[in-house]
Amino acid sequence: MNDILLRAILAMDAYNQGYNPGVLGVGEQIGTATKFLQSDINPDEVGVSAGFYAVAYALADGSKVISYRGTDSLIFDPFTGWPVAFGSTTSSQAAAASPSD
Numbered sequence: 001m002n003d004i005l006l007r008a009i010l011a012m013d014a015y016n017q018g019y020n021p022g023v024l025g026v027g028e029q030i031g032t033a034t035k036f037l038q039s040d041i042n043p044d045e046v047g048v049s050a051g052f053y054a055v056a057y058a059l060a061d062g063s064k065v066i067s068y069r070g071t072d073s074l075i076f077d078p079f080t081g082w083p084v085a086f087g088s089t090t091s092s093q094a095a096a097a098s099p100s101d
Helices: 003-016 046-050 092-097
Strands: 033-038 053-058 064-069
Touching: 003 053, 003 064
Parallel strands: none
Antiparallel strands: 033 053, 053 064
């Protein structure tokens, strides 16, 4: 599999990992990429309620790929995700995307 195809698959894979996955049983390995980190998947966490999820993969060459998904709700998006486009760092999706200690 070439590098461009692998990265395209990893970009889509955020929808198949974490909470409410589109496809079950994808696993920790996709081609030569290994999942090594993900955002919160606890439904009580702010990122999940905001509709945010991210997953990080390590590639065989040592590089990293981050794949993420946002929301798709016209009810919540204007409050949870859209403010990020205007530079907000306090909306729930921005908070969920920030690394925690």
